[in-house]
Amino acid sequence: MLAIRVNEFGDPSVLALEEVPEPVAGPGQTLIEVDTAGVNFGDVLVREGQYFGRKALPVIPGWEVVGRARSADPEGAFAAGDRVVALLDGRGYAELVAAPTGDVVAVPDRVSDQVALAMVIQGATAWRLLEGLAPGERVLVSGAGSGVTHLLVQLARHRGAGEVTVIASSEEKARQVGELGAERVVRSDQGSELKDQLAAGLEGGKVDLVVDMVGGDTLMAMLRQLRPGGRAIIYGVAGGSPAKVSTGAMLKNGWSISGLWLGHPGSISLREALAELFELNLAGNLAPTLGPVLPLAEAAEAHRAVEARTGVGKVTLDCRPA
Ligand SMILES: NC(=O)c1ccc[n+]([C@@H]2O[C@H](COP(=O)([O-])OP(=O)(O)OC[C@H]3O[C@@H](n4cnc5c(N)ncnc54)[C@H](OP(=O)(O)O)[C@@H]3O)[C@@H](O)[C@H]2O)c1
Structure with missing residues (x-):
């Protein structure tokens, strides 16, 4: 072959x-x-x-x-x-x-090959990242150009997230996630430091959940916007440098910080995830x-x-x- x-x-x-x-x-x-x-x-x-x-x-x-x-x-x-x-x-x-x-x-017959494939790793990752989301929670996400983010934004809306904010590295990517349902988009390509852009973009309101796949300074800037008692999930290091998060900061803020990797055997019930993702797609509520x-x-x-x-x-x- x-x-x-x-x-x-x-x-x-x-x-x-x-x-x-x-x-x-x-x-x-x-x-x-x-x-x-x-x-x-x-x-x-x-x-x-x-x-x-x-x-x-x-x-x-x-x-x-x-x-x-x-x-x-x-x-x-x-x-x-x-x-x-x-x-x-x-x-x-x-x-x-x-x-x-x-x-x-x-x-399902009406799901195309491309859509089915988008739901396997990208869709299942978004599904797992939002497993613990409670209605009304505010979510901050990195990577506006990412396939996972595009599905996560739509899924978060469907699950009743209070507000979804996405970090975008270009005007076009900002427009895309805005159309998919992100309430706020913070640009990382505007010259000033991301931590300042985020503080201004969120207007002082902290988030309940940080979802990051960039790492390094991006994750550190995002954590500054996480409320005491909030959660952060790290599922990638696309920027190439993992962040060094202080255990003291975790303790003082009561943060729960976890990693997610689909590669661990049994890390996801794929059949359960895809059943919901295909259903949402066929109902017109989730499109990669x-x-x-x-x-x-x-x-x-x-x-x-x-x-x-x-x-x-x-x-x-x-x-x-x-
Ligand atoms: N843990 C898991 O099981 C799991 C599962 C799926 C994916 N992932 C990881 O999640 C990330 C996104 O996956 P995807 O399938 O959505 O990929 P994708 O559609 O190809 O998007 C790639 C993302 O990575 C960002 N990126 C690429 N190079 C970068 C750099 N040098 N600095 C900062 N950001 C950079 C892009 O940022 P812009 O938006 O600014 O272009 C974009 O958001 C990848 O890191 C992937 O390895 C992990």
């Missing part, structure tokens, strides 16, 4: 289309003939050799696919031949994958921003689109054999 393989870490040009051995389904796995694979920001880190110490080569990137199940779920969640979406432990940029059966979910669909052979172009940081939307790869 054909797959995209990384034989040395580096820029997008290291994504090579190669003939590789087909996977064999082990215990608790289902083979899926892949139609479309999702591209995620984390795939760029895998390609660069920067993803949570994953240094083994060669590596086939890709954590999510839509395709046809070759066999039925023993518990009846899907039949052989059904159109399914799956969360993988890698190796998704390929014509055939072996997926953990518990993370294989049937896709969609980007280009590129042929598998153009995975390098797909990575360039994600890395360009233009808020391109969900980028996917068509993996059907020619």
Whole structure:
């Protein structure tokens, strides 16, 4: 079968289309003939050799696919031949994958491949980040161009958040999240320090929940706006530098600060999350921003689109054999 393989870490040009051995389904796995694979920001880190110490080569990137199940779920969640979406432990940029059966979910006919893929990692992450949200709570989110943020803003509105504020690095990204339902947008590209921009943007009102995937100074500036007793969830370090948060500040403010990573086995009930996310999408209440669909052979172009940081939307790869 054909797959995209990384034989040395580096820029997008290291994504090579190669003939590789087909996977064999082990215990608790289902083979899926892949139609479309999702591209995620984390795939760029895998390609660069920067993803949570994953240094083994060669590596086939890709954590999510839509395709046809070759066999039925023993518990009846899907039949052989059904159109399914799956969360993988890698190796998704390929014509055939072996997926953990518990993370294989049937896709409703009216949900497109692209939408289904946007709901797997980005949607499920937004869903988990807002699990503990109480109606009326004020939320502060980083990354207006992020696919997770685009879904989280809509989901927060649906869950009755009091007010959602998003940090945006451009006018276009600010406009996008505003249209998706963010009440306030604070620009990080206006010259003055983000902490001052946030204080002015929030007009002195503190937030109940901080959601960050940038890290470093961005997270530190966001924490200044967290109320005593508030919560912060960190789910990425896209800026490249983790923040150093003082335990003294946590103690004094009574903050709960936690991390979220979908990569831990069992960290999410994917079937439960996707049932709600697909339902919301079909009801017209949750729509991911969609980007280009590129042929598998153009995975390098797909990575360039994600890395360009233009808020391109969900980028996917068509993996059907020619
Ligand atoms: N913990 C988990 O399980 C989990 C799951 C999904 C995603 N993530 C992480 O969440 C983040 C967003 O994922 P996504 O799928 O939404 O990605 P995406 O749609 O490609 O968006 C990437 C985001 O990263 C920001 N970014 C990129 N480079 C940056 C830099 N050098 N400095 C500051 N910000 C930078 C962008 O900021 P702008 O908005 O300013 O362009 C954008 O918001 C990524 O870091 C990803 O690894 C974690």
